[in-house]
Amino acid sequence: MFDFTLPSLGADMDEGTLTDWLVKPGDQIERGQAVATVDTVKAAVDVEIWQSGTIHRLLVEPGATVAVGTPLATLLSPGESPPTERGPDSAESATEPATPGSRPKVSPRARREAERSGVDLTGVTGTGPDAAVTLDDVRRAAAVGAASGTTAETRNREMRRAIAASMSRSKREIPHFYLMEDIPLHAATTWLQQQNAGRPITERVLLAALQIKAVALAAREFPDLNGFWRDNEFTPAPGVHVGVAISLRHGGLVAPAIHDAADKPLNQVMAELGDLVTRARAGSLRSSEMSDPTLTVTNLGERGADSVFGVIYPPQVALVGFGRPSERPWVSGGNLQVATVVTATLAADHRASDGTRGAQFLTRIRELLQQPDKW
Numbered sequence: 001m002f003d004f005t006l007p008s009l010g011a012d013m014d015e016g017t018l019t020d021w022l023v024k025p026g027d028q029i030e031r032g033q034a035v036a037t038v039d040t041v042k043a044a045v046d047v048e049i050w051q052s053g054t055i056h057r058l059l060v061e062p063g064a065t066v067a068v069g070t071p072l073a074t075l076l077s078p079g080e081s082p083p084t085e086r087g088p089d090s091a092e093s094a095t096e097p098a099t100p101g102s103r104p105k106v107s108p109r110a111r112r113e114a115e116r117s118g119v120d121l122t123g124v125t126g127t128g129p130d131a132a133v134t135l136d137d138v139r140r141a142a143a144v145g146a147a148s149g150t151t152a153e154t155r156n157r158e159m160r161r162a163i164a165a166s167m168s169r170s171k172r173e174i175p176h177f178y179l180m181e182d183i184p185l186h187a188a189t190t191w192l193q194q195q196n197a198g199r200p201i202t203e204r205v206l207l208a209a210l211q212i213k214a215v216a217l218a219a220r221e222f223p224d225l226n227g228f229w230r231d232n233e234f235t236p237a238p239g240v241h242v243g244v245a246i247s248l249r250h251g252g253l254v255a256p257a258i259h260d261a262a263d264k265p266l267n268q269v270m271a272e273l274g275d276l277v278t279r280a281r282a283g284s285l286r287s288s289e290m291s292d293p294t295l296t297v298t299n300l301g302e303r304g305a306d307s308v309f310g311v312i313y314p315p316q317v318a319l320v321g322f323g324r325p326s327e328r329p330w331v332s333g334g335n336l337q338v339a340t341v342v343t344a345t346l347a348a349d350h351r352a353s354d355g356t357r358g359a360q361f362l363t364r365i366r367e368l369l370q371q372p373d374k375w
């Protein structure tokens with residue numbers, strides 16, 4: 001028998017609220033299966049379990065807020081029989097059914113209204129067909145939330161506090177060093193235009209996906225920038241799981257992972273990036289996406305500043321930033337010209353690496369973006 005406990009879903013998470021059970025006692029569980037939905041201050045996250053077994057008991061009721069590490073359920077290992085229950089508590093049979101929660105069905109208009117008003121759909125009771133959440137349900141929940149103070153403004157304030165705690169810890173404990181590299185984008189944008197020619201808009205690859213892939217490939221060559229600082233030592237990660245900083249509609253951000261980004265075709269990286277953005281802003285992520293990033297990329301895009309010097313997400317040891325691509329004077333082969341350039345930056349942990357390695361890492365990212373056709 002073993003416990004399933006509430007995992008940490010990021011350095012800024014100390015507790016979470018169990019909103020739904022996706023399983024019940026007696027269910028057979030496979031490794032990697034989502035078994036519960038937990039609401040953090042940033043998103044509703046489907047929490048996966050990483051050991052197969054059978055659900056024995058659910059220990060926490062939906063609606064309860066518990067600390068990271070709290071046992072949520074007990075499970076039987078494969079082939080293990082339930083223990084014999086004796087005494088006054090024997091009426092609580094290990095196989096007594098508990099009605100699990102489920103993610104509500106939501107009409108498209110209701111979902112859009114929920115995003116606009118900051119309503120958490122996991123707590124809304126649907127009155128539509130098959131208990132679907134309707135537009136009126138969302139409006140009522142928004143009114144109740146406004147009356148009780150649980151508005152988007154309140155949630156955003158809680159999120160800012162969590163981010164403040166995490167980033168304060170990062171700046172207090174991590175000896176950051178910063179580097180920057182200007183990267184011409186002619187080769188990358190020309191190649192992308194060729195790849196996207198004739199594709200529908202929904203299937204086009206964005207520059208952001210190309211940058212994520214380049215970072216992942218470089219990180220595989222520089223393992224001292226891809227891993228974790230824990231217990232006063234650095235541990236390189238076995239894979240490259242790139243955390244992508246995503247701004248949320250009502251403020252704040254999350255940085256879920258694209259797993260094994262270095263090994264995936266660019267089209268798949270693009271598809272997973274789009275999926276992550278959509279689900280992050282709808283409050284629907286998986287625990288492995290929140291807890292697995294091995295380094296993070298933040299991209300300010302077309303409307304951002306020229307450069308960004310980020311703060312490392314502990315226990316990671318590196319964060320790569322891309323500013324706004326812009327036309328700048330550029331000297332190439334002794335000739336002055338106008339070129340589209342992006343500034344790439346690196347924030348790195350001086351306990352795990354140094355400036356020379358960081359500079360080589362940024363140089364490798366630049367080289368990769370000059371020859372995407374050779375990846």
